Amino acid sequence: MFFVPGDMVNELVTNSINNFSMKGKCNPTFQNQGTQNVYVNGMLLEPGDSFPVNVPGVVLQNEIKITFGNDSTKQNILYIGYVTLNQ
Secondary structure, eight states: OOOOOEEEEEEEEOSOEEEEEOTTEEEEEEEEOSSSOEEETTEEEOTTOEEEOOOTTOOOOOEEEEEEOOOTTSOOOEEEEEEEEOO
């Protein structure tokens, strides 16, 4: 078995982004920790939902769209945890 060094990274997104870069990210997990619905690349995440992208051995290269609902009384909090490879 071959192992490569990497770092665990945590990121918070609080605004809609049309072109969020996934370049260099491995096995991301998206968690809606807010009170507002959020769409991640077209997939609905209701408050409390999570969406793991479990693709061992794959380093992502694309951009995705993150879109929050537009209820200003609710919180936009999308947590993204992922691994980056040390070069």
